[in-house]
Amino acid sequence: MLLHLLINTLIVGSGYALVAMAFRLMNSVSPFFNMTIGAIAVLGGYIAYALLGFGLPLYLVVIISLLASSLFSGLLEIGIYTPMRKHGASPMVLMVASLGVYTIFESVIHLIFGSQYQTLGSISTSHMLNIGFMEIPLVQLLIIITSFVVWIFLNYYLHHTFMGKKIRAVNDSATLADIIGLKNNQIILTVAFLTGIILGLDGILVGYDTGLEPTLGFNLLFKGMIGAIIGGIATLNGAFFGAMFLALAENVGVALFASEWRDLIAFVIFIAFLSLRPQGIFQKKENNQ
């Protein structure tokens, strides 16, 4: 029972962690509550759905979908948010604009693909893996692996490559980075592309696991964002472990009460953390507000 709960936490948490890390990464160079994070993932999932419908091989489908979500992410940043920021838009204004973009996106997806649930395929039900005491679907194992690989990769990328150093420099102070001659826009665009790929992966995996619907974007966004914030938005590891913690808290809550209270539990935890410990679980001091 306890082991089941932990495995399930790992599965759910890994899904949240992918979005949480993407949110954190994007937020580090483009600091506002970006409401379109979930939409980028959903786009990746739906493109994969459409391409699979045309009968393309899986590896091509994955590559094209990831390119599409990455491009979408980059276009939003370069086409809308960066120009707005350049004209002095506050984080609040940017957030509202991204809310508008999300609303448009959701309706366009609705018009093209309809409102019903679509799943990418049946590997979730047909491929079960026996890990001794329980069976878990292959796709859920893939979610766990993907999330850990992305986590390790990003840790390496941010701390051991030149681009990673530049990203952290912009995160520390965009003005200073600009003064010493870093091309901030180029760095932001790189991060947007990278975030798009991570989110696209998440979208495809979610498409295989639970299925896609137009309104999925807000769900993905909020869980990822809550994970990132309760872990301490200022670090990548905070986002990763915060997402895991959120999944654990939700699962314990669901085990104690009922599954329909999952969202309520997540948001209560979110507000409790922002009120009582705004710097997150893993941060010592420094208030982000």
Place this chain on the structure above:
Amino acid sequence: MEYLINLAILFSIYSMLALSLNMVIGMSGLVSLAQAAFYGIGAYATAIGMTSLGLGFFTTILLGIVINVAIAFVVGKILARFQYDYYAIVSAGLSVIVFSILLNWKKVTNGALGIYGIGKPVVAGYAFYSNSAFLGLALLFTAAIFALYVWIDRSSFGRVLKALREDERLTHVMGYKTKYYKSVIFVLSAALSGIAGAFFASYIAFIDPTTFQLKEGIFLFTIIIVGGLSSAVGSIVGALILISLPEVLRFVGLPYEIAAQLQQIIYGALLVLMMIFKPQGFFGKFRM
């Protein structure tokens, strides 16, 4: 004619909501996305009060106000710790929590099935069954809320709110208890949106939780962004524009499903365009 009256009733309900939301967002600079929650609580107070408890319409308005004041007082205390975009995100979270309770507390709210058969207001034996009489009553309340808005806007209380909107720390330093002012306007606004909820429940006669989602809060926000932040007239104009927009689309002859999505696309585009070109709205005075 009946069609126009129907539109006018919706317009007046949304005007009440827009005015009360503008007190919080426009006048005081507190970007709350939780207004749909208080709207919903007001509607449910009337629905439950009139069906299960057998109360009259005006008693249930009072009931809704009392519940909203109590909840808004607590919620306002939580929100008072935040500013700007954090305020917006936390209030959005609170909206999701209230929606989740309306949806899942089945014993009281009947869950996703909603509540049927909500009655009409009765004054001294006269029941407002005809839509035109109902419209009259709704407009009366809208006018009262409009007057209240203008009165607060011109009062010293409103001036303090506008001062703290521009610079909360400075206002605090000058000796005003900004937390108290923020709390009072938030509670007042919640109470007023409860009234709008009561009218909605009584007019439609059936409510379910989906009407009071975060999306509705964002829609109300769009109304006052388009109309104008911190402007009573702007609130009304915004409601008028966004309530008549779907009807225009319907007249063009689009199928319902496409029109509904197109409407959302236009709302979204309005938000983006307003943010890029005129973040304070057409008639607005406050720039976020």
